[in-house]
Structure formats: structure tokens, C-alpha cells
Amino acid sequence: MAFRGTISLPGDKSISHRAALFAALRKGESRFVNFSKNDDCASTLSCLKQLGVASRWQEDVLIINGMSPAEWHQPAAPLYAGNSGTTSRLLSGLLIHLPFATQLTGDNSLSRRPMERIITPLSQMGGQIESADGHLPLSFYPAKEIHGIHYPLPVASAQIKSAVALAGLYAEGETIIIESTPSRDHTERMLGLPFTYKDGRKYIHVKKGHPLPDLSMTIPGDISSAAFFIVAALLTPGSDITLQNISLNPTRTALLTVLKHMGGAIDITPVQEKPEPIGHIRVRHSRLQNIPIDQSFIPNLIDEIPILSLAGVKAVGHFEIRGASELRVKETDRIRALVENWRRAGLSVKEFDDGFSFCGPQQFEKTRITTFGDHRIAMTFAIAGAACGTEMTLDDPDCVSVSFPEFFNILDRLTS
Template structure:
């Protein structure tokens, strides 16, 4: 499709889509809790709907009236063997977290997804779960999906030092540890998003966190809750950057989740000299607020270390931001980008360079030389929603030529109304 280009003066207010991470987990915790869980402001994107359908296939009654989703949980023991393999679509969160839940169930489940999921490494989840007593196997004795997992009600607790900084891996182990008999200890490489830990407490469970060390006692039972999902800062990020780099712009984003483990992009914007204001609002269970950005003069910075897990999903759009900053920006310690929906290090560099950027991919990140004007090109999302949205924001700056995006449909994975919301800002 041809992307919108050559725009100035983006102005307006946007309610960004609901948080993807919390939407996934609200279904999962509702399914394993005792009693009814109601979910308001659920993200009805493809990924989260994959999670909803997977738990329906596991025997959980879930109703959606278009406004509120109601999950009728019967505890871990209420999960039943699926009649057929579970299709996780494009969702890495679904496949990895559900493995942790299935590890403690005494039946065999097959899991598969799209071509992107088939390339995502699963040993990082399978190895710790297997050491706890589950039997997880990848396709043809590899670590890649389709997967088969045979769970057991006799899961052993684990003491595990994580080799990668990954909230998905941590959460999978936590879901298994909730069903094991005894105390499990997880030590994170770097602190990652903590929505799972928050929801354990919200649903009546207990967990202790001391810096990067997490201790959880099993088995635990959970009680159904009422959840209102805040907006997703990862989706807000695209319009934050649009407002900073498009001339004469002022964009306000409402109900954005402000969990401190997710707000690295705000820190980066401030470090680069961007004008951003954060107005916090009360939210029942999750910190949220209104973010406002205006067109800014930006400077290159170095991004690495412990901040990376706090902005891993935002790095493609941060790379675009850096192309419009004066000087060089270096992103390092971001090897995880290679095993997302696509190799995001290579995808960002290749596609933005087609448009006139000057970006060097490295083993663990990117070196971005700014400030560079952008021009028209034929680009692709590689089927990755975040690459697709980033390229549309880049296209706004293009004054010469058109930008043609292949695989634009991937954007519906996390932000079905993305183009509609963008359209509101320049009308």
C-alpha cells in the first residue's frame, strides 16, 4: 500500500490501543483463577485474540459482548486437553507464556503459529520447563515450533539464572513455578517488564522481588478480578516520535500505561532533548497518564545496558527518531531484536537506509548517523507490525517520491486502528 507522506503540523488527541502485554495476561490469569474475571478495554488485536481463542480451546468459557470480556475460571485444574493443536498466530507472548501454564497440566498439547513463530527460538523456555519435569519438544528435534508439551502435576521448583533478559521467558517460568511444590528462585539478567508479577499479586497470589531476584512459592491459587487495561506505551511510541520529528506538531496521548519497567522511551526522548510532558492519572491497578509531545531539536545519544529491556519493543521507532537527531546515536546490548517477529536490527537498517537514512547494523544494535532527509522507496514490514508502523511514521517526512509498503496488514497484530488514528492528526 502507498503510505501517507509529506505531512507537517500533526495536531490532536489520541487514545492509544490497550496494552498488549496486560491484555494477554488478563486472559491467562482469568483462565487459571477461581471464579469470574471481567476485563475492560481489552486489546482486540490479532495477537491477543490468539490468546483468547487458545484458552477457549483449553475448555475455558470466555464471553465477549464487544465491551467487556468475561472469563469463567476454574483454576489450573479446570484446563482441559484441546481437541486439536493450538494456533498462536503471530504471538510470541501467547506461545511462550502458555507453555509455562501447560507445563503443570497432566496432558499433551501441540502448539503452532505462522511462519514468523516457526523461526522464534524456544529453548530459552523449553530447557527450564523440562528441568522442572515437563516434556517440551520442538519440530524435528529442533528448538523451533511447532511444539509439543506434555505437562505434569508433579512439577519441581527451580533455581534459575536467566541467560537472556526476557519478560516472556521469566513469565513462562513463573506460570510453571505457581504450580510446582516448593519455592522457585529466578534471577534476571536485567530487570524486565513486571506485569506478570503485578498480576500475581492482583489475583491474590504472593511473590517476592528483591532487585533482579524473584522468589515464588507454589502451588498457588488465584481469585477472579475486575481488570481495566491501560493504553499501550509501545503503541503510543509511534505517535510520540511522529510529534517530535514532524514540523509544527503537538500530539497528546491519553491513558498511556506508565509501568516503570516499560517507560524507557520517555527517558530516551528526554535525553535526546525532546519536549515531552507526563501527566499521571489515577488508575485502579496500573499506573497511567497523558503524554504530550511537540516538535523538537534532537541530539544523538548512546542507548545500552539496563535500559534496553525497558524499551526493547520501541527500538525500531527510536532508530527512526535518531535519524532526525543531530550527531550519532549508538544502540547496543539489544541482541534480543534479532529474535522478534523478524530480525529487527537488520530490518530497521535495511528499510530506513532504502529511504535515505545512514544506519549501520551491528551484532547487538545499530549505529545511526543523523540528521538525514528521507525520500520515497519500496519497503517491507517483513510481516512485523512494529516495522510497518515505524515505516509509516518515516514516510511522513518524505517530500520527494512515494513510499510503498509491502505486508502492511501486519499492523493489525497490535494496532488495528493505526491508520485511522494517524488520519485524525492531519485533517
């Protein structure tokens, strides 16, 4: 079964979250075409609605009527972030400023994910936050004063960076965020935050009163969603697909770099550079060779490691992921989920605290996949079955709606 065709994908999830949150801060109307309709982004819109920020759909255009957080309303019930780490962490940077108490909750999966990583800097800024031992629910109380800080990021995390940046927009004094390892830079780009480099580190400067731009835009297709079909086309003889208007933000394209080095026939046609790079991606079937993957790639490859593991299974040579302990605290423990499912499918896989390894190519067997309710695990093994002609039965296929509810329809279109 070959993958063939030209398609566009739903809007980038990371950009959609930020578009909604940043538009909510700016007085007036913002309009977004191709805003992602996944469950996570719906959680962001729902939380904003509870705070008094109205949004509505006009056919396929999302319209948000923003206003200063000083005009936000106290919600009648706890804010519910669902499964969305981006919603909970970025919104926290704004909730510390509100003159009333709020509580932020999430589903069981999100409630297991670490929140101390945002509680620490936001508390240093003066935020009054209570947590369930560093996890959701988080309770926010009115603070006497929120002040800027100089904060070196302890891990490469766009969510921590963005939470502190949002808090800094309304804090007294300057906030400087110091980043040693690059992470997604959508927040800096979209807000137009100034930054400098010194001694190999990035210094992002945030001051109260920073002008908020009108971000009305057509949101580019999600590169993390594209990743599944890119790998599928590379592995399946006769495949030739083109993905149009995909986000090519350089902090998100490590997967393309790795796959090209593995021998993947991937051609990129740029169509826009600012504010976000966008382009068309053509992918054709290729014979892949596994290569060493430097740990410096991992922060900007973290969401694509599940589907990259499938490429590694079918490529020739040793495949190894290390330095990826962050996978342990995603929607599920993705290292464990991948290792258990690949072993169940008959593969020989070695597990480490911070990754896994195996030798390719290996054949896998018909099996029932335990998704652990994780959208990326589900889509990885759905592609494994479709691309390699082996039946993979998912225990919870509906979990893909967290990030990509259109996934199975697009999969059918490319293989029909």
C-alpha cells in the first residue's frame, strides 16, 4: 500500500495555543484561519471563556475578542485544562496576576505531570500558588506584587519559558529568561520579544507594557502531525506525498534533519519566512540507514521520537535514543510505552533510564497495542500497521483527538 497525494494539515498545535492565549491579552478582535480543532486547543479556548474572553467560529475562522487580564472575570468553577500541558503551564503565568482566586485542574494524565517546574519561577516572581505536591490541581491567590526575575531555564522547555515570559509581560521590572539549550521559539516570535546571545546562551528580555501585536493569521500545518505521514511515505515502496504549508520553524525541524541524514528523500520548498517559516514538504520512498543521533537534537525532537522509532525499526543498523528522560513525564511514560509495545510486536529492544536502542531492520508481528491513552503512541503504531502491512490493533484509537482528530481520515485519503 503506497502513500500518494497532496494534502494540507490542521493548524500547528503549539502556534494555535499561543495564538489564542496572546489574542486574549490584546484588546480587540483577532481572526485565525486553520486554528487547530483538537481537544488540547479546545481546552485553552474553554479556560479563556471561563475567564470572560469570548471566542466564536465563523465558518472556518476562529474570532477571539481579547481584553486586558485586569478585565478578566473570576470563573464560577475550576479551570479545566483537560490533557493539555501547554494550556495549564502557559495559563499559569497569567493566573498569578489576577486579583481573585482561581483553581486549575486537568485529567488524570495531566494531573500526574510535573508542575513544580513552573511553580518555582512563578513563585520567585511573587506568585501565590498552592499545589498537590507539585502537581495539579493548582490554586492561585492574589499576590501583593509580581516582579521580574532573571531565570536560567533548568531544562529545555518552551512551556516553562513561555509561562515565565507571560508572567513577565505584567510584572514590575524586567524579566530575563536564560536559555542554554534551544527549545521551541514560537512565543518569542509571535510576541516579538527581544533577545540577545552571549556565551552560547539566549537571553530573552520581557518588560511590562511590551506592545502586543495583532496576530491574526492563517496558522501553518503542524510539523509534528506531518511527521507521521513523512515516515510512512519514506518506508512504503511507491510512495510520493506532498504536505502543503507546513510550519518549518527551525526549532521544530530536527526530525527532517535526522531523516535526511538517514537517507530520506525529503524536498522542501519554502513559501514564507516571517513571522513563522512555512513551506511545502515532498517525501518519497527511500532506503534508510540508522545514524548516531546526537543528544543536542533531542529537545527539538522530543515529540517525534515515537514515530522516529518506527523509521529506526525498518532502517539498517543500530538505532539509539539517549538523553530523552523528558519522555518519561509526557502524557504517559513514552519510553516504557514504546519499549513494551515493540517487544510485544516481537522486537528485541534495550531500555535505558533516558531512552532505548535496538538494531534494524526488524520485522514485527500482528499485535494489540496498548496506547496508554497517549495520542502519539496511538498514531505511531497506526502508521506502523498501515506502512508495513502488519495488523496493529489499538486499544484506544480515539485518544488521537487530543492533538489530531483528523488523523485517520487523512491516513485513509493518502492510502486510498
